[in-house]
Every structure is written in C-alpha cells, then in structure tokens.
Amino acid sequence: MNDLIRTVLRDHGRLPVPMETLADSDDLYRAGMASHASVNVMLGLEDAFDVEFPDRMLTRGVFASVDAIAAALTELGLGAPA
Amino acid sequence: MTATADDLLAGVARAAQIAATHADDVDRQARFPREAMDELAGCGALAALVPVELGGLELGLDVLAQSCVLLGRACGATAMVFAMHTIQVACLVRHRKDSAWFEAYLRELVATPRLIASATSEVATGGNLGASSAALEPQPDGQLRFDKKAPTISYGAEADDLLTTLRRSPDAEPGDQVAVLTRRGQHELTETGRWDPLGMRGTCSPGFAVTATVGPAQVLPEPFDRISAITMVPVSHVLWSHVWLGIATDAFERARAFTRAGAQRDPAGGDANGRRLSTLLGELSLLRAAVAAGLAELTTATADDDFAGLMTMAAALRFNTLKTTASTSAPQVCWSALAMCGISGYRNDTPYSVGRHLRDALSGSVMVANDRLHATNARLLLVVKDV
Incomplete structure (x- = not known):
C-alpha cells in the first residue's frame, strides 16, 4: 500500500524534494507540499485506491505523511499496510 | 442573554453613536476613529473574549458579532478595526495552550485595554496567508529576530501590539508558520506607502516594514x-x-x-x-x-x-x-x-x-x-x- 501511496505522492504532490528522501513518517507539508497540491494527492489517492474519503477525513493531518495516509486508507477498509 | 452581555452591548451602542458622529470626518480625512475606539476600550469590548479565569468576561462570539453589526451601522471603518482586533484576541485566547506569557498578556488586556493589529500578508507572498517568506531568526542570546515587509497592516500605526506570521525558522518551508505577538517598543514599524483608498479609509492600512526582537515565549505555541x-x-x-x-x-x-x-x-x-x-x-x-x-x-x-x-x-x-x-x-x-x-x-x-x-x-x-x-x-x- 505504501508503494502505491508514494507513487501518487510522486505524481501529484509536487514536492520540492524526491520522494525517496522522505521516510514514511516525515511530514509532507514541512517537506514543502503546498495545500493546492494536497488536493491533487487526495484526488489521486481516491482514484488509485478506488475509495472516497468522507469529509471528516479531508483534513491536513490525514494527508501529512505516508503513514498517516496509510492509516486513513486502512480505516476505510483497505487492509493493513503491507 | 446574560447581564454582562447586555452591559457590553450597551457600551458598544454608545461607541456606535460616537462612531456615527465622526464617521464622515474619519472617512474624509482617512483618519483613525479614535473617539469610538476609546469608548470601546473603556467599556471592556477589546477584552470581551478573555476567559473568566483570566479576569475577562468570556463572552461568546455571538455577542462580538452583534457588536460588529451595531458598529457597522454607524461607521464601517470603526466596525472593521474592532472586528480585526477581536480576531487577534480570539487567536490568543484559543491557541495560548498553557503559556504563562500569553495568560499574563490576556490578564493585562483586561486591566489596561490594548489594541492588537496583525501582519499576516507579505509583499513576497502576496495575499496567501498560508505562506511566509520572512522567518524567525534565532540570536546568540536566545532571542528571536524578524524582518517582514507587509503590503498592508490595518491601524498599524495606532495599534499597541502586533500579531505577525513568520516561518518558524530560517530553514523552514513557506507553509511552516508560527504567529508572534510583539508589544509596542519591541517592534519598529516603518510606513512604506500612503493610504488613500476608495473606502474603509479609517482603518488606516498602509504598507509597513516590521522589524522586531522578541523572546521565544511570545510565539503562540500552536502552529x-x-x-x-x-x-x-x-x-x-x-x-x-x-x-x-x-x-x-x-x-x-x-x-x-x-x-x-x-x-x-x-x-x-x-x-x-x-x-x-x-x-x-x-x-x-x-x-x-x-x-x-x-x-x-x-x-x-x-x-x-x-x-x-x-x-x-x-x-x-x-x-x-x-x-x-x-x-x-x-x-x-x-x-x-x-x-x-x-x-x-x-x-x-x-x-x-x-x-x-x-x-x-x-x-x-x-x-x-x-x-x-x-x-x-x-x-x-x-x-x-x-x-
């Protein structure tokens, strides 16, 4: 799951640093992800995982790291992170 | 509505009458609505949101909102200055966590009313409040220094204190921001333009260059x-x-x-x-x-x-x-x-x-x-x- 999350972040996150340099727990916003890019990440994740994030989950915190995104997807029933 | 809310609204109504009297002059001269703001300070309106535990009235946002309507009916600029000050107080009250410095500040705000302005926009980042260019720079003595060019600071020249957004540190990303409260005497404001707008002229909102040195306790604890x-x-x-x-x-x-x-x-x-x-x-x-x-x-x-x-x-x-x-x-x-x-x-x-x-x-x-x-x-x- 984390690999696919990283692919979405690489394609949509417009981070100023390569994804490979970030740990799963690193804060993506502190790494430079802008809020408009985070919306693209959310759309990319909904597409890649075929899910819909409910409004209560659409917050900055839920998309702040690879780990946080994996936890959110797990909460939506997508199985434990590999 | 409680007695304290009624008392406050009565004070705001008096301030609104004063604001109405001076509204045309404030507008024509693009001057600060001093008379009405003094009345608002005198009736406790500038500290109305401060919690009871810190000596304040702890009134709800509904009372402050109603105050904005009362003032807006009399003088838009007075109402807007009051609204903007109240927004800064709301930020301090809610995001102070258990900061002793901010609690002492809020107690003082009740005892001796102070007017708080904000420097959130920045020349380098435009109107995007979620990004800063200027940063807090640690000094050898443990103090923090900053230097920010704001395209506009409403009533900047009249305010006692200033809430400024900055990057957390010189190596922080633009979105990694904190808010810092500086008191008169701690910051230096240099006007960088004139103020001759179409409306809201009494808010006196020209551009300013702000420099300040503060202790770390004056950084609001929450991001x-x-x-x-x-x-x-x-x-x-x-x-x-x-x-x-x-x-x-x-x-x-x-x-x-x-x-x-x-x-x-x-x-x-x-x-x-x-x-x-x-x-x-x-x-x-x-x-x-x-x-x-x-x-x-x-x-x-x-x-x-x-x-x-x-x-x-x-x-x-x-x-x-x-x-x-x-x-x-x-x-x-x-x-x-x-x-x-x-x-x-x-x-x-x-x-x-x-x-x-x-x-x-x-x-x-x-x-x-x-x-x-x-x-x-x-x-x-x-x-x-x-x-």
Missing part, C-alpha cells in the same frame, strides 16, 4: 496552520460578514427613511419606491440569513472535540463561501439603496447619503481577494463531498 483553520479564517469571515451586514443595514435604513419622507410629502404619490424597498428588504434578508447561518455553523463547530470539524476542507469551503457571498451582496444592497435615493443618496451631505456605505462595502471583495477564495474553493470542490 499557524491550525490557528488559521480553527480560528483566524472562520472568525474573520464571520465577523467581517457581520460588519458588512451592518453597513448594508444602514444603507437600507437610509433608503427606507427616504421612501418614508417621500410618502409623507406626497401621500397620493405612487409607491414605486415602496415596491423597490420591499425587493431590497428581500436582498438584505438573504444577506442576514447567510451571515446568521455562518455564525451558527461556527458556534456548532467550535463545540467539537478538539475543533475537528473546523480542520476539514468542508469547513474551509463553507467559511470561504460565507465571505465571498456576504462581500458580494452587501455592496449590492448599498447600490440598490443608492439607486432608490437618487441624487440625495449620491450626495455626501444629506441624511440619505450612501456613498460611504457603498465604498466601505466594496472593500470586502478585495480584502483577501474573492478571486483567490474562488480559486481555493474550485480545488476544494473537487474533493469535498457534502457542500
């Missing part, structure tokens, strides 16, 4: 993105909307007075203006309903555990929409009032003058530009489910 989402943005949009509602309400009342005078002069005359007034009441009622709904939503969301609802994109979308809608409809109400009053409304020296109202109300769509908010909303609408 600015949280302060912004939970408090600064929704409280701003709710209080500003109440200011604009106040301005539009007075414009409507002037059109109503004009219509009544016409009916008294010529009882047999047609009732064309009466019908227009009825239509205008509909417009004003829609504005009033939107503003009341915004306040109610914020009050409900504020009761959530850890303000969870306010952190969502759905909340950002709602409060942005309140701002764009109210700032669009308030000048339309003023415009319709002007059309009804004709030359009497267009002139600046009649009881039916609404030129100042229209000019003041027009400021709403450019203070945090509606275009920018629509661009943000366009993105939020792609992911938010329940709008």
Whole structure:
C-alpha cells in the first residue's frame, strides 16, 4: 500500500524534494507540499485506491505523511499496510 | 442573554453613536476613529473574549458579532478595526495552550485595554496567508529576530501590539508558520506607502516594514496552520460578514427613511419606491440569513472535540463561501439603496447619503481577494463531498 501511496505522492504532490528522501513518517507539508497540491494527492489517492474519503477525513493531518495516509486508507477498509 | 452581555452591548451602542458622529470626518480625512475606539476600550469590548479565569468576561462570539453589526451601522471603518482586533484576541485566547506569557498578556488586556493589529500578508507572498517568506531568526542570546515587509497592516500605526506570521525558522518551508505577538517598543514599524483608498479609509492600512526582537515565549505555541483553520479564517469571515451586514443595514435604513419622507410629502404619490424597498428588504434578508447561518455553523463547530470539524476542507469551503457571498451582496444592497435615493443618496451631505456605505462595502471583495477564495474553493470542490 505504501508503494502505491508514494507513487501518487510522486505524481501529484509536487514536492520540492524526491520522494525517496522522505521516510514514511516525515511530514509532507514541512517537506514543502503546498495545500493546492494536497488536493491533487487526495484526488489521486481516491482514484488509485478506488475509495472516497468522507469529509471528516479531508483534513491536513490525514494527508501529512505516508503513514498517516496509510492509516486513513486502512480505516476505510483497505487492509493493513503491507 | 446574560447581564454582562447586555452591559457590553450597551457600551458598544454608545461607541456606535460616537462612531456615527465622526464617521464622515474619519472617512474624509482617512483618519483613525479614535473617539469610538476609546469608548470601546473603556467599556471592556477589546477584552470581551478573555476567559473568566483570566479576569475577562468570556463572552461568546455571538455577542462580538452583534457588536460588529451595531458598529457597522454607524461607521464601517470603526466596525472593521474592532472586528480585526477581536480576531487577534480570539487567536490568543484559543491557541495560548498553557503559556504563562500569553495568560499574563490576556490578564493585562483586561486591566489596561490594548489594541492588537496583525501582519499576516507579505509583499513576497502576496495575499496567501498560508505562506511566509520572512522567518524567525534565532540570536546568540536566545532571542528571536524578524524582518517582514507587509503590503498592508490595518491601524498599524495606532495599534499597541502586533500579531505577525513568520516561518518558524530560517530553514523552514513557506507553509511552516508560527504567529508572534510583539508589544509596542519591541517592534519598529516603518510606513512604506500612503493610504488613500476608495473606502474603509479609517482603518488606516498602509504598507509597513516590521522589524522586531522578541523572546521565544511570545510565539503562540500552536502552529499557524491550525490557528488559521480553527480560528483566524472562520472568525474573520464571520465577523467581517457581520460588519458588512451592518453597513448594508444602514444603507437600507437610509433608503427606507427616504421612501418614508417621500410618502409623507406626497401621500397620493405612487409607491414605486415602496415596491423597490420591499425587493431590497428581500436582498438584505438573504444577506442576514447567510451571515446568521455562518455564525451558527461556527458556534456548532467550535463545540467539537478538539475543533475537528473546523480542520476539514468542508469547513474551509463553507467559511470561504460565507465571505465571498456576504462581500458580494452587501455592496449590492448599498447600490440598490443608492439607486432608490437618487441624487440625495449620491450626495455626501444629506441624511440619505450612501456613498460611504457603498465604498466601505466594496472593500470586502478585495480584502483577501474573492478571486483567490474562488480559486481555493474550485480545488476544494473537487474533493469535498457534502457542500
């Protein structure tokens, strides 16, 4: 799951640093992800995982790291992170 | 409503009377509404949100919102200065955590009223409040220094204290921001432009270069993105909307007075203006309903555990929409009032003058530009489910 999350972040996150340099727990916003890019990440994740994030989950915190995104997807029933 | 709320509103009503007396002069000279602001300070309005445990009245946002309407009906600039100060107090109250420095500051605010301005926009990043270029720079003695060029600081020259957004440190990303409160004497403000705008002239909001050195205790303990989402943005949009509602309400009342005078002069005359007034009441009622709904939503969301609802994109979308809608409809109400009053409304020296109202109300769509908010909303609408 984390690999696919990283692919979405690489394609949509417009981070100023390569994804490979970030740990799963690193804060993506502190790494430079802008809020408009985070919306693209959310759309990319909904597409890649075929899910819909409910409004209560659409917050900055839920998309702040690879780990946080994996936890959110797990909460939506997508199985434990590999 | 409790006695303290009634007392405060009585004080605000006195301040509104004073504001109305000086509104034209404040507008003409683009000067700070000193007389009314002194009255607001004297009646405790500047510290009304401070919790009881810190010696304050701990009044609800609804009382402050109602105050903004009262003041907005008298003088838009006075109301806006009061609203902006109240927004800063709300940020300090809610995001102080257990900071001894901020608790002492709030106690002092109750005992000796102080006026707080904010330096959130920046020349380098424009109106995007979620990004800073200037940063807090640690000094060898443990103090923090900053240097920020703000394109506008409302009542900057009049304020006692200043809440400034900055990057957390020189190596922080633009979005990794904190808010810092500096007191008069700690910061130096250099005016970088003149202030000669169309409306809201009494807010005295030219550009400033700000430099300051402060202790780390004066940095609000919570990150600015949280302060912004939970408090600064929704409280701003709710209080500003109440200011604009106040301005539009007075414009409507002037059109109503004009219509009544016409009916008294010529009882047999047609009732064309009466019908227009009825239509205008509909417009004003829609504005009033939107503003009341915004306040109610914020009050409900504020009761959530850890303000969870306010952190969502759905909340950002709602409060942005309140701002764009109210700032669009308030000048339309003023415009319709002007059309009804004709030359009497267009002139600046009649009881039916609404030129100042229209000019003041027009400021709403450019203070945090509606275009920018629509661009943000366009993105939020792609992911938010329940709008």
